[in-house]
Amino acid sequence: MELMMAIAVGILFMIGVYLILSRSLLRIILGTSLLTHAVHLLLLTMARLKKGAPPLLGEQASAYTDPIPAALILTSIVISFGVTSFFFVLAYKSYQKLQTDDMEQLRGDEGE
Amino acid sequence: MNNLLVFPLIIPLLTAVALIFFHNRVMLQRWINAAGALLNVFVAGLIVREVKTEGIQTLHMGGWTPPYGIVFTADMLAALLVLTTTVLSTACLFYAFGSIGKERERHYFHPFFQFLIVGVNGSFLTGDLFNLFVCFEVMLIASYALIVLGGTKRQLRETLKYILINIVSSSFFVAAIAYIYGVAGTLNMAHLSLRIAEAGQGGILNVIAVLFLIVFALKAGLFLFFWLPGSYSAPPTAVKALFGALLTKVGIYAIVRTFSLIFYHQPELTHSLIGWMAVLTMILGGIGSIAYSDINRIINYNVVIGIGFISIGIAAATKQSLDGVVFYLMHDMIAKALLFLLGGMLIKAAGTSDLRQMGGLIKRYPLLGWMFFAVTLALVGIPPLSGFTGKLLIIQGGFAAGQYVWTGVALASSLLVLYSLMRVFMGAFFGEEQLAAAKEPVQMKGMISAAAVLLVLIVVIGIGSEWVYSFVSQAGDVLADPGIYINAVLKE
Numbered sequence: 256m257e258l259m260m261a262i263a264v265g266i267l268f269m270i271g272v273y274l275i276l277s278r279s280l281l282r283i284i285l286g287t288s289l290l291t292h293a294v295h296l297l298l299l300t301m302a303r304l305k306k307g308a309p310p311l312l313g314e315q316a317s318a319y320t321d322p323i324p325a326a327l328i329l330t331s332i333v334i335s336f337g338v339t340s341f342f343f344v345l346a347y348k349s350y351q352k353l354q355t356d357d358m359e360q361l362r363g364d365e366g367e
Numbered sequence: 368m369n370n371l372l373v374f375p376l377i378i379p380l381l382t383a384v385a386l387i388f389f390h391n392r393v394m395l396q397r398w399i400n401a402a403g404a405l406l407n408v409f410v411a412g413l414i415v416r417e418v419k420t421e422g423i424q425t426l427h428m429g430g431w432t433p434p435y436g437i438v439f440t441a442d443m444l445a446a447l448l449v450l451t452t453t454v455l456s457t458a459c460l461f462y463a464f465g466s467i468g469k470e471r472e473r474h475y476f477h478p479f480f481q482f483l484i485v486g487v488n489g490s491f492l493t494g495d496l497f498n499l500f501v502c503f504e505v506m507l508i509a510s511y512a513l514i515v516l517g518g519t520k521r522q523l524r525e526t527l528k529y530i531l532i533n534i535v536s537s538s539f540f541v542a543a544i545a546y547i548y549g550v551a552g553t554l555n556m557a558h559l560s561l562r563i564a565e566a567g568q569g570g571i572l573n574v575i576a577v578l579f580l581i582v583f584a585l586k587a588g589l590f591l592f593f594w595l596p597g598s599y600s601a602p603p604t605a606v607k608a609l610f611g612a613l614l615t616k617v618g619i620y621a622i623v624r625t626f627s628l629i630f631y632h633q634p635e636l637t638h639s640l641i642g643w644m645a646v647l648t649m650i651l652g653g654i655g656s657i658a659y660s661d662i663n664r665i666i667n668y669n670v671v672i673g674i675g676f677i678s679i680g681i682a683a684a685t686k687q688s689l690d691g692v693v694f695y696l697m698h699d700m701i702a703k704a705l706l707f708l709l710g711g712m713l714i715k716a717a718g719t720s721d722l723r724q725m726g727g728l729i730k731r732y733p734l735l736g737w738m739f740f741a742v743t744l745a746l747v748g749i750p751p752l753s754g755f756t757g758k759l760l761i762i763q764g765g766f767a768a769g770q771y772v773w774t775g776v777a778l779a780s781s782l783l784v785l786y787s788l789m790r791v792f793m794g795a796f797f798g799e800e801q802l803a804a805a806k807e808p809v810q811m812k813g814m815i816s817a818a819a820v821l822l823v824l825i826v827v828i829g830i831g832s833e834w835v836y837s838f839v840s841q842a843g844d845v846l847a848d849p850g851i852y853i854n855a856v857l858k859e
Contacts, residue, residue: 287534294541301549334504349523
């Protein structure tokens, strides 16, 4: 199971990096959110995907899944959610003001 | 257990929350913000005194003993950096009162300032790797807002790049945390250090160490500094000074912490990698600092050179060079903040950031000119000022470790610092008075006095090196022997 997840994470990383390297700003933002998906899945996978009850004491199970990565992922998700929404608004604002979403044209001149 | 440790985090946090309610009342905001900042300086001083007399202080959040809960640890390095942060950020704040403009202040400049301090202080004090990530994000998100606040075309453009770089490096940070949690099964730094010492640092742990190095090098601008000169040119001066003094230094602190506490078993791999990255950083930064005639760029590349210089001390990893790292880190934070503030005033006085269009400013702004001269000498490392002792310790440590190439480049980098800043000094303050400078002199009393405080600090640290060294040496002890840190955190 971990192997499958590793491959999935690898593919997500691959697409994410490809999108970030493109010229259009929206594709770049999509790339960053795929990248964060990939690292969240990686966090889940690296804690081993063993069988067990969900980490709720009411389940009365003999074995539970590891609750720590879930907490870490939850934290990381809200952070990346905040950052992504800021990034989107920033992209919108700069499209209004700079009239382009092409990263080639957003280089900036030397000595400005 | 010492509840004092949470105050450098709580005070700016509560101040920031309070400031949000008063965003339309500029004067009230200034009073609240200044009060919060000064209180924080006081608390940071108390922490330094306590660490000095009673050794490393820890605080178990929620009463959970480590490694189960989050632990805050103040060894001397963290305490000194928190004190330096609070002092220089307060100076930047007072500078901002005179320069940032009412419009920005109405749009939450003050809360964002305090949130930035929350993140920086948290990063210095935390003893948990994931909490370090969270504190980094607090700091970074506040910095995104501060860098774009005002919304000029240039700021928007540079913020896009800055955010993109930091999202990517934060993703790598989470990935590195995932790997190390998968291998070691813990996130507490002291506990991690123990587990890695038991398992032996080979194979996969080396890979993780290098991944951490890449993450922190991106944040700190160690070799991977391609984003820094552009991004740090965009925001207003007070924000630039905060960024140049704090953000990159947090990355350096993270490198110091991880590679002295956790991954110290294979210095021939990790530390020599840091050393060569530092050499390239100094060379490329030096080239950049003499290539441009734009003052912002010259100062930004000087930040890069400073980062490289500190990293030489980390890479040499002798007790002496680690002392030097602590000393130089404190000096560099203050001196870089001062350099940015003076650079900002210089640009304001000349009406342009292009060195070729300046000249003869010394007649109208003698104080500014000689302060710039003093900070240049401090950054180069001329004896009575603060840069000397740190440089001496790092270079002695480097030679003692037998790293002649690294240390030689570090020595030569001082010459480039001297040349690049002297070129600004001679070009802007001497020569013929230019047309742009001949207009009405700009009023900057408040700003000059904020900068003067930092200059006094530089002189005091320089002259009182012996006294400062007694603190620094205690910080160096912990860096040279991770056992002290581990004992303080886990065996209480």
